[in-house]
Amino acid sequence: MKILIVGGAGYIGSICTELLLDEGHQVAVFDNLGEGHRRAVDSRANFIIGDLADRSQIEAALSSIGPDAVMHFAASALVGESMRDPSKYFRNNISNGLNLLDAMVATRVGRLVFSSTCAIFGPPERVPIDETAPARPINPYGESKLAYEKILRWYGEIHGLKFVSLRYFNAAGASENFGEDHRIETHLIPNVLKVALGQKPDVEIYGTDYETPDGTCIRDYIHIVDLVRAHLLALGAGKSEFYNLGTGDGSSVREVIAACRKITGRKIDIVEKPRRPGDPPRLIASSEKIKRDLGWQPQFESLDAIIDSAWKWHQKFPHGYGD
Numbered sequence: 153m154k155i156l157i158v159g160g161a162g163y164i165g166s167i168c169t170e171l172l173l174d175e176g177h178q179v180a181v182f183d184n185l186g187e188g189h190r191r192a193v194d195s196r197a198n199f200i201i202g203d204l205a206d207r208s209q210i211e212a213a214l215s216s217i218g219p220d221a222v223m224h225f226a227a228s229a230l231v232g233e234s235m236r237d238p239s240k241y242f243r244n245n246i247s248n249g250l251n252l253l254d255a256m257v258a259t260r261v262g263r264l265v266f267s268s269t270c271a272i273f274g275p276p277e278r279v280p281i282d283e284t285a286p287a288r289p290i291n292p293y294g295e296s297k298l299a300y301e302k303i304l305r306w307y308g309e310i311h312g313l314k315f316v317s318l319r320y321f322n323a324a325g326a327s328e329n330f331g332e333d334h335r336i337e338t339h340l341i342p343n344v345l346k347v348a349l350g351q352k353p354d355v356e357i358y359g360t361d362y363e364t365p366d367g368t369c370i371r372d373y374i375h376i377v378d379l380v381r382a383h384l385l386a387l388g389a390g391k392s393e394f395y396n397l398g399t400g401d402g403s404s405v406r407e408v409i410a411a412c413r414k415i416t417g418r419k420i421d422i423v424e425k426p427r428r429p430g431d432p433p434r435l436i437a438s439s440e441k442i443k444r445d446l447g448w449q450p451q452f453e454s455l456d457a458i459i460d461s462a463w464k465w466h467q468k469f470p471h472g473y474g475d
């Protein structure tokens with residue numbers, strides 16, 4: 153298939169581009185390089201620099217490529233930042249995302265795979281969280297993604313858009329060539345590995361008084377390659393759907409740090425800090441629906457395997473993409 157990856161220079165988009173190319177698809181990447189990196193774009197892909205804020209740019213890209221499907225990864229995705237700057241989240245994730253949908257309608261591109269998030273749910277009544285759980289986000293990031301999911305439903309109904317929305321839990325790990333390099337790193341695993349590399353003095357633990365066994369937040373870390381494989385399966389989905397995507401297992405912040413100590417063999421100091429606003433205590437996915445409907449099956453279910461792949465990548469590229 154011919155696929156346009158919007159946001160293909162970012163962490164998840166870059167690895168999705170790589171896997172699609174490995175599978176023999178034709179891939180074009182559209183990215184404004186605001187968060188992404190030129191070097192994160194696989195050299196086999198056709199790279200178009202452009203910004204979703206300008207509808208004419210995405211429309212021109214869609215017209216010239218004529219893709220069979222679009223994958224949309226271009227968004228702001230930090231819970232903490234969204235609590236300080238909600239406007240950025242509503243603008244980038246909703247308004248700019250709407251430019252993509254309108255450009256797709258105008259150019260008659262009818263299939264989309266969308267990066268959604270478990271942050272649409274907020275603190276769950278029960279875990280694992282399946283697709284029937286009520287969506288009650290507690291941060292603007294989750295709210296912006298939930299709004300976009302609702303927009304997708306209407307574009308499906310009115311314009312016939314076929315979409316699959318994948319609610320990621322915590323994407324982590326790396327492929328051999330591509331990994332996680334954010335200009336300002338807020339995510340737990342890369343921050344712990346930066347301490348292991350001697351680039352940061354210690355890991356800050358945000359909150360040790362949660363109602364969890366060790367007092368720190370629990371998340372469902374899913375290997376990036378497993379997560380990306382779900383996108384490939386979504387391309388063949390017969391109908392529009394929303395799927396939760398995680399491993400069904402949770403690890404606390406302290407457990408992640410302990411696993412990083414074990415895998416790296418390095419000293420990793422910690423500092424206990426107050427809670428980070430907007431963080432739900434425990435998020436674990438039920439991915440039964442995508443397993444049933446699309447035959448998705450994670451291949452890297454252990455936290456150790458995920459951290460091991462991230463550690464290999466960070467050792468190979470200690471300064472990330474270097475820009």
Ligand code: UDP
Nearest residue numbers: 231338339340343356357358369405428431
């Ligand atoms: N966290 C932490 N220290 C860090 C980064 C994150 O204690 O340096 C915690 C964060 O508060 C959350 C969990 O680790 O409970 C996962 O955070 P991350 O930012 O990686 O992903 P999120 O779940 O926010 O998408």
